[in-house]
Amino acid sequence: MHIDLNGKTALVTGSTQGIGFAIAKGLAQAGAHVIINGRKADVVDAAVAKLQQAVSGAKVQGLAGDLATAEGCRQALASVPQVDILVNNLGVFALQDFFDTPDEEWERFFQVNVMSGVRLSRAYAPKMAERGWGRIIFISSESGLNIPADMIHYGFTKTSNLSISRGLAKRMAGTGVTVNAILPGPTLSEGLQEMLKDDQAASGASLEETAAAFVMKNRPTSIIQRAASMEEVANMAVYIASPQASATTGAALRVDGGVVDTIA
Template sequence: MNIDLHGKTALVTGSTQGIGFAIALGLAEAGAKVVINGRKAPAVDAAVAKLQQAVSGAQVQGLTADVGSAEGCRQAIAHLPEVDILVNNVGVYGPQDFFDTPDDEWERFFQVNVMSGVRLSRAYLPGMAQKGWGRVLFISSESALNIPADMIHYGFTKTSNLSVSRGLAKRMAGTGVTVNAILPGPTLSEGLQDMLKDEQAASGESLEKTAAAFVMKNRPTSIIQRAASMEEVANMVVYIASPQASATTGAALRVDGGVVDSLA
């Protein structure tokens, strides 16, 4: 399968590192013009340079805006009035007991993880529909279905991603625009690497083996019995963003290694 995204502009929110950067890289390799987004200009500039170095001839630009706020979304839309592919990737996470999680933390998670995608989708979907082609993807999580007891506020936002994605797919019926959600499981991102660095140092094992042990302890239903790579998640996103995925919409597509113990 040859995925060709030449002539398409893709905005990936929260893409200066981690899964977001891997997605931006994959889209650039497929020929898309990629817009890397982050809150801080130095991080955005560094990511743009890194992607340009990795993909010869890549069309890439930076967009510094905090899309976790209404004002940041307005700035992003003013700078970039239309896109063909929108990947709502930006997100925050972190464990905190339900009884210790105050209202403002619930609100912060909701604004970043949910409302960023709501606001940007509301801005960009009409233009996609007018052109008769577009792709919107929400990066959810297996935690949307497998709500973690120590991150209920996070799981809530990821379930919300599924609701918004499914509803928007129905709203865009017949327009040529698809809307889908991607559900990664434990992924060997910088965040997981940082979380495991002390454990890895103590064990003397490789990062991959340390991550695999972490997965089997915390997500014992994993079928692949390891953490996914960021590229494996990005591969799913690139396919769903492609013309070849035109019959896939309103779906919750798992890249969770089989963590969610369900047939559907």
């Protein structure tokens, strides 16, 4: 299958590193004009340069701004008034017990993980519909189904992503705009690498071996019995963004290694 996204513009939120950067790279490799987003201009510039180095001839630009705020979204929309592909990847996570999580943290997670995607989708989807083609992707998580007891506030936001993507897909019926959610499982991103660095140093094992041990301890239902690579998650996003995925909408697409123990 050859995926050709030449002529398409894609905005990937929260994409200076991790899964977001991997998705931006995959879209650029398929020919899309990619917009990388992060809060700090210098970090965005560095990510743009990194992507241009990684993908010869990549069409890429930066968009610095805090999309977790209404004002940040307004500024982004003024700078980039329309896109063909919107990947709502921006998100935060943290381990915190339910009884120690204050209102302010619930609100922060909601604004970053949920409302950023709501605001951008609300602005871009009608313009996609006018052109008769568009792709909106929410990066949810297996934690949206398998709610972690040690970060309930995070799981709540990822379940919200699923509800919004399903409902918006119905709302966009017949327009040529598809809306889907991707549910990564444990993924070997920079965040996980940082979290595991002490364990890796203590064991002397490779990063991949340390991550696999972490997965089997914390997600023992994993069928692949390891962490996914960022590229494996990005591959799903690139396909869903493509013309070939025109019959896939309203779906919760798991790239969780089989962690969620259900056949549906």
